[in-house]
Amino acid sequence: MATREVAIGSSVGLHARPASIFVQAATATGLPVTIAKQGGNPVDARSILGVMALGAKNGEVVTLSAEGDGADAALDSLVSLLERDLDAE
Amino acid sequence: MTELHSTLSGIGVSAGVAVGPLVIVSPPPLPPADEPPTTDAAAASSKVRDTLKAVADGLQAKAANADAHAKPILEAGAMMAGDPGLAGAIDTQLQAGKGITTAVSAAVDEYCAMFESLGGYMAERVTDLKDVRDRTVARLLGQAEPGVPALTTPSILAAVDLAPAETATLSVETCLGIITSAGGPTSHTAILAAQLGIPAIVQAAGILDVPVGTSVALDGGVGEIIIDPSQAEQDELAARKARREKALAAGSGKGMTRDGHPIALLANIGTAADARKAAVQDVEGVGLFRSEFLFLDRDTAPTVDEQTATYTEVLQAFGDRKVVVRTLDAGADKPLAFADLGHEENPALGRRGIRLGVVRRDLLDDQLQALANAYQATKADLWVMAPMIATRQEAAWFAEIVRAKGLPRVGVMIEVPAAALRSFDVLSEVDFASLGTNDLGQYTMAADRMEGALSELLNPWQPALLDIIAYACDGGAKTGHPVGVCGEAGGDPLLALVLAGLGVSSLSMAPSKVRAVRTSLALHDLTQCQQMAAAARASVGPKEAREVVISMADPVMLDLL
Numbered sequence: 115m116a117t118r119e120v121a122i123g124s125s126v127g128l129h130a131r132p133a134s135i136f137v138q139a140a141t142a143t144g145l146p147v148t149i150a151k152q153g154g155n156p157v158d159a160r161s162i163l164g165v166m167a168l169g170a171k172n173g174e175v176v177t178l179s180a181e182g183d184g185a186d187a188a189l190d191s192l193v194s195l196l197e198r199d200l201d202a203e
Numbered sequence: 204m205t206e207l208h209s210t211l212s213g214i215g216v217s218a219g220v221a222v223g224p225l226v227i228v229s230p231p232p233l234p235p236a237d238e239p240p241t242t243d244a245a246a247a248s249s250k251v252r253d254t255l256k257a258v259a260d261g262l263q264a265k266a267a268n269a270d271a272h273a274k275p276i277l278e279a280g281a282m283m284a285g286d287p288g289l290a291g292a293i294d295t296q297l298q299a300g301k302g303i304t305t306a307v308s309a310a311v312d313e314y315c316a317m318f319e320s321l322g323g324y325m326a327e328r329v330t331d332l333k334d335v336r337d338r339t340v341a342r343l344l345g346q347a348e349p350g351v352p353a354l355t356t357p358s359i360l361a362a363v364d365l366a367p368a369e370t371a372t373l374s375v376e377t378c379l380g381i382i383t384s385a386g387g388p389t390s391h392t393a394i395l396a397a398q399l400g401i402p403a404i405v406q407a408a409g410i411l412d413v414p415v416g417t418s419v420a421l422d423g424g425v426g427e428i429i430i431d432p433s434q435a436e437q438d439e440l441a442a443r444k445a446r447r448e449k450a451l452a453a454g455s456g457k458g459m460t461r462d463g464h465p466i467a468l469l470a471n472i473g474t475a476a477d478a479r480k481a482a483v484q485d486v487e488g489v490g491l492f493r494s495e496f497l498f499l500d501r502d503t504a505p506t507v508d509e510q511t512a513t514y515t516e517v518l519q520a521f522g523d524r525k526v527v528v529r530t531l532d533a534g535a536d537k538p539l540a541f542a543d544l545g546h547e548e549n550p551a552l553g554r555r556g557i558r559l560g561v562v563r564r565d566l567l568d569d570q571l572q573a574l575a576n577a578y579q580a581t582k583a584d585l586w587v588m589a590p591m592i593a594t595r596q597e598a599a600w601f602a603e604i605v606r607a608k609g610l611p612r613v614g615v616m617i618e619v620p621a622a623a624l625r626s627f628d629v630l631s632e633v634d635f636a637s638l639g640t641n642d643l644g645q646y647t648m649a650a651d652r653m654e655g656a657l658s659e660l661l662n663p664w665q666p667a668l669l670d671i672i673a674y675a676c677d678g679g680a681k682t683g684h685p686v687g688v689c690g691e692a693g694g695d696p697l698l699a700l701v702l703a704g705l706g707v708s709s710l711s712m713a714p715s716k717v718r719a720v721r722t723s724l725a726l727h728d729l730t731q732c733q734q735m736a737a738a739a740r741a742s743v744g745p746k747e748a749r750e751v752v753i754s755m756a757d758p759v760m761l762d763l764l
Contacts, residue, residue, distance in 0.1 A: 129325065130502045130540050131275075134282055161288025162279075163332075166325060167317050 116185040118178045123197045128170040132200035137162045139195055143188040147180045159192075213382065213407030214658065215426035216393035218447075218719065218764070220440045221359060221380035221402045222420040222432065225413055228362035229349045231337035238302030247297045250343070251307060252290055258338045259284035261348065276331065284335045289314070304340045311336040322546025326538070354378060359419045361410045364655070365392045375399055380421045382410045382428060387658040389641045389691055396423075397694065398477075400715035404428060406658060424764045446762040451718040455485055458710070458721050460703060464729040467709035468717050469527070471689060478517040481714045488524035488584070490637065490711020491689035492517060494570065498531055502540045504566055510573030511580075518583035525584040527637065527689075527711070529616060530570055532556050532590040542566060551651065556591025556616075557601060567604070575608040588614035588637055593621045595628040602633050617686070618642035623671045626678025626686070633684070638675055638707070640690025644668050663692040664745035669701065673740065676706035687711060696723035696763045697752055703729065704736030719763045726757040 124132040140147045140159035148156035149165060152175055157164035159178065170176050176196070178189050241247045259281045266277035283289065292313060296306035315332055318325045338348045351360065354377035364386040373381075378401055386392050386405040396403035402423030413419065413430055420432040420440055424447075429436050458468035469490030470481040481489065497505045497513060518526055533539050533555065542563045547553035560567040571587070578585045589601045592615040605613040614635035615622065622629050622636075623643065630636055640663055645652045647668050650660035672688075679686035687709035692698050694712030696719040702710065703724060710720060727735075735752045742748035753760070 126502055126540055132502075134279070137282070158288050158291075161286050161291075162282045163286050163314050164288040166328065167314070167321070169321055169325065 115179055115181050116189050118189045118193045119175055120178065120193045120196045121173055121175050122170050123172070124200045125172050127172050127174070128168065128176075128196075129166050133165050134162060135200050136192070136195060137165055139192060143180070143184075143192070145180045145182045145185055145188055147178060147188065147192065150177045150179070151175075152177070209430050211407050211409050211428040211430065213404040213410075213426045213428065214388055215403075215423045215764075216388050216405050217381075217396040217401060217403035218424035218716075219380075219400065219402035220420065220422045220424075220444045222418065222437055222440065223357055223359045223379040225415060225417050225419045226352060226354060226358040226360055227411060227413075227415050228351050228360060228365065229341075229347055230363055230411075231333075231349045232304075232341045232344055232346055234302065234304035234308050234340060235344075238305050240300045240302055241297045241306065242300075244294070244297045247303050247306070248290075248294050251293050251297070251303065251339075254339055254342045255284050255290060257342060258335060258348075261338070262335075279328070280331050280335055283332055284339070304343050307339050307343065308336060320546075322543075326546065359421065361413070361419075362392075363411070364390060364405075365395075373399065373401070375401060380404075380419075380423065382407050382419075382421060384408055384411050385655045387652070387655045387661060388663075389644075389652050389661065390655070394691070394713070397691075397713040397715060400713075406655060443762060450722055450759055450762055454718070454721045454725050457487060458724055460724050460727055460729045460732060462728045462730075464703070466699075466703050466707070466724055467525075467687070468721055469525075469687070469689075469709055469711035470714045470717070471711050472517075475513050475516050475520075478520045482520040482522075484714045484717070486524075486714055486717055487709075488521055489517075489526040489528075490687055490693075490709055492526060492528045494528060494531055495533055498533060498539055498566075504539075504541050504569065507569050507573045507576070510570060511576040514574055514577035515580050518577055518581040518585060521583065523584060525586060527586040527588060527614070527687075528574060529637075530557075530560065530587065530589050531566060533559060551645065556618075557589045557597060558591060560589065561600075571605060571608045571610065575610055578610060585610065586612040586614060586635060588616055588633075588635070590616045590639070591618060591642075592616060592629065593619040595625060595632055598622075598629045598632040616689075617675050618646065620647050620671055623675040626675045627681050628678075630678050630682040630684045630686075635684050636675065636679060636686045637711070638672060638686065638688045638690060640668070640672070640688060640692040643671060643690065647671050659745070662745040663690070663695070663698060664739065664748045666740055666742055666744070666748055669705065669736070669740050669748070672702070672707075673705050673736075679708075680706055685709065694720060696720050697749065697756065697760065699723055700727055700732045700756065701736045701739050701752060704732030704734070723760060723763060726759060731755065 147159040149159040150156035262277050262281035266274050292310035293306050296309050315329045318329050341348050357379050359380040361382045364383050381396050381403040383405045404426050420429040458466045467487045469488050470486045471491040472478050473493045474496050587610050592598050598615050602613045612634045614633050616639045617623050617636050618639040644661050648660040650657040676686050685708040688707050689711040693710035694716035699720045735755050738751045739748040
């Protein structure tokens with residue numbers, strides 16, 4: 115199991131457009147990626163409803179987890195995505 | 204079943220007559236109460252997944268043809284329909300033995316409850332989610348997806364009520380008239396129909412029982428509907444329409460009473476496109492430019508440059524005519540992704556309008572800077588006002604900021620009864636006021652504008668509302684500062700006479716309503732208007748107030764209503 119921690123870079127937090135960009139990227143990895151807030155239950159990172167309901171705000175640290183071939187590389191790319199201010203792009 | 208040749212009545216909200224075949228907007232389907240439980244969860248799961256895929260594909264196809272406003276909404280819906288988390292939640296319900304559409308409904312409701320508890324932006328997404336649910340349930344039941352069908356021939360549209368997204372796609376070529384069984388005079392349906400000049404009636408009980416395709420005639424002025432009208436009835440409506448057109452064609456130019464007392468006739472607009480359309484019409488300017496459209500349905504605030512460009516375009520369209528801009532009126536009921544103050548129990552009484560401007564001073568400063576830039580570029584007759592002012596202190600606070608930006612005229616909306624009662628104080632700080640009669644009615648009567656069942660309390664003829672307006676006008680007279688009206692009441696040709704009599708100096712309305720109001724004012728002297736205002740205020744209720752004013756008005760008025 116590969117895991118990464120990252121602080122949300124998007125100024126509006128992880129909802130609206132940033133959430134859909136992240137979910138599309140997580141789906142594209144082909145791996146069962148999960149995302150969790152600190153102390154919270156992990157949710158399916160491929161679920162827009164789950165990710166939006168997570169309500170992760172700007173600066174909040176989330177944990178990404180994945181298993182399978184290429185999990186480390188997949189998580190690294192998702193981390194760099196979340197670090198950016200997706201909303202400003 | 205409603206009988207043919209019978210009549211129905213409702214509340215007329217957009218004048219004019221129309222005859223055409225009835226088209227009914229399918230209401231959202233409900234899971235059948237007697238739905239059999241699921242025995243083969245795997246088969247049901249596969250059927251649900253296929254259906255969700257079809258719904259997602261359908262929304263994606265619509266998004267491809269949609270405009271910039273509707274596109275992200277439809278794309279978000281497609282993504283929700285394709286969500287593996289939603290499919291998983293439905294599976295859980297199916298495995299528990301729930302019937303197939305009951306399972307879909309229950310799973311979506313769980314997400315809705317979660318989003319509603321998060322409040323603000325997330326709560327707003329509930330509408331999108333319920334739309335996905337309704338489409339999925341309809342398909343599983345073998346029905347057409349709900350919503351406005353594509354109109355191929357000119358028709359009369361009937362619905363429980365129309366959502367803003369549904370009304371946005373209507374055109375005057377194919378939609379001859381609108382009838383809703385719910386909704387109220389200040390609902391989205393009513394406002395949009397008036398803007399487009401489509402005859403419309405709300406609160407018409409029984410209209411949804413009329414068979415699709417039946418010929419229906421409606422008179423949006425008096426609120427009367429004739430099912431399968433006879434030739435004689437159609438002729439009478441056509442004659443009425445001709446008399447109305449003749450009366451309307453008589454006048455042009457500035458609004459004034461018969462004895463020459465000026466009442467400026469202005470347009471309510473919401474977008475730059477509205478401004479271009481309204482500018483070529485016979486109006487004296489803009490009495491209400493709702494600036495919200497620049498802010499809603501986007502993830503970040505518009506930049507100063509973007510706002511400057513839009514305001515400049517609007518000001519240029521009107522040349523030397525006055526333009527009154529209302530600063531951002533958003534809040535908990537119209538949440539902004541970038542200014543979410545969280546869940547509020549009573550959004551209409553919460554941090555909306557200027558109260559949001561106080562918390563998010565950056566948004567207000569940017570908007571005023573953009574208005575100042577547009578003013579410098581055009582030197583237009585620009586008036587700027589704040590929504591939801593309640594006290595003299597708020598008015599003073601806003602006036603100081605606006606004047607510091609070098610803007611020529613600053614005013615306030617009077618929507619809160621407190622501001623009307625203390626209008627001398629409030630108007631001592633600013634140059635003008637504009638009465639938002641829809642919200643002023645809502646707050647005076649403590650009745651939610653969106654609650655159709657309370658439409659009687661929200662009737663703009665309520666004597667208490669007229670009293671409050673009289674208070675506001677009194678403060679205007681004592682300070683010498685003009686008080687206008689920019690709510691729906693200003694567009695009613697009969698009520699316009701009462702408002703003129705109460706001392707209002709301008710009336711702002713949907714441009715399609717200006718002609719009738721101009722004609723109405725030109726038929727009466729100011730003293731008559733003042734007598735009508737006194738008689739309306741002396742009435743025991745809204746119905747009596749309207750009747751007494753009709754009895755005092757010129758008979759030609761009956762064809763304008």
